[in-house]
Amino acid sequence: MKHSALDVSDLSIGYKSISICDNINFQLQKGELTAIVGINGIGKSTLLRTLGNFQPKISGSIKINSKDLEDYDPLTLASKISVVLTEPIASKNLTVQEIIALGRHPYTNWLGKLSSNDLLKITAAIEMLELTNLKHQKCHELSDGQLQRVLIARAFAQDTDMILLDEPTSHLDLYHKVQILKLLQSIAHHTQKTILFTSHEIEMAIQLCDKMVILDGAKNPFEQPCTLIKNKAFERLFPSDTVTFDSAMGAFRIQK
Known part of the structure; x- marks a missing residue:
């Protein structure tokens, strides 16, 4: 069934x-x-x-x-479950890559250390959302459309069903x-x-x-x-x- x-x-x-x-x-x-x-x-x-x-x-x-x-x-x-709400992100001074890396939080240890698998998931999310050329930019430098893609990438990096x-x-x-x-x-x-x-x-x-x-x-x-x-x-x-x-x-x- x-x-x-x-x-x-x-x-x-x-x-x-x-x-x-x-x-x-x-x-x-x-x-x-x-x-x-x-x-x-x-x-x-x-x-x-x-x-x-x-x-x-x-x-x-x-x-x-x-x-x-x-x-x-x-x-x-x-x-x-990963969730993207309409509330603004906590800090737009983070880079695109740093925001997306937050999606791996449920899987990291108490120090928040990223494993090689975490880094692979982050890279895959960046590529899926076509953000490679923006990954080092600060989020406050992005357009609304670009920022929306970043938030979706963070959810994708969380790797939920x-x-x-x-x-x-x-x-x-x-x-x-x-x-x-x-x-x-x-x-x-x-x-x-x-x-x-x-x-x-x-x-x-x-x-x-x-x-x-x-x-x-x-x-x-x-x-x-x-x-x-x-x-x-x-x-x-x-x-x-x-x-x-x-x-x-x-x-x-x-x-x-």
Whole structure:
């Protein structure tokens, strides 16, 4: 029997006892790129933070490789899941290579000494994200797009089965949004990592993702993009007098 890399069942998320989204159910497999989409305030980032164990769930079940999330100790969980949040990095005075090396923290000894294997993982991440020419630059010298690639490289260097990213394309222009999402797709498909990210780029996600979770506060459908289109799931996202979804084109249209 094939086990899911991530299994979310009857999940309710929110803060303390106040739920902001209920009835969340989906299962992800290795090698899949999946987007979480929905309107502002519906709980996309809260869901991602809950899955990464940065805040507690209200109810329901989250299983990583068939084991409950809360049963993992922090160090073991850090070897299973890497997370890229929207918070700024602690020190932009570090070099690109130094930031990426931080991804090896779960595997180093108490002195933080890097082994030959750690160095190989760091080099592989730098090459995968095409950062070789930037590895000695300070992070404050980078563009937003370059810094985003550095943070993804840090997560890749952590060498986890799953990578969670909160709005990885925010503040980027169209070209760099596409570049980042195609890169994530390539990493998922070629390294068999499970990658889950939140996004407002719904049309790009439809074109590039294997699966999508639509947080709508009700059924929260989860499926392949083509199935979601067929089931008219995107047409219920926004008020129809403002924005409509063209299922033939897989795109939104502004009502004039």
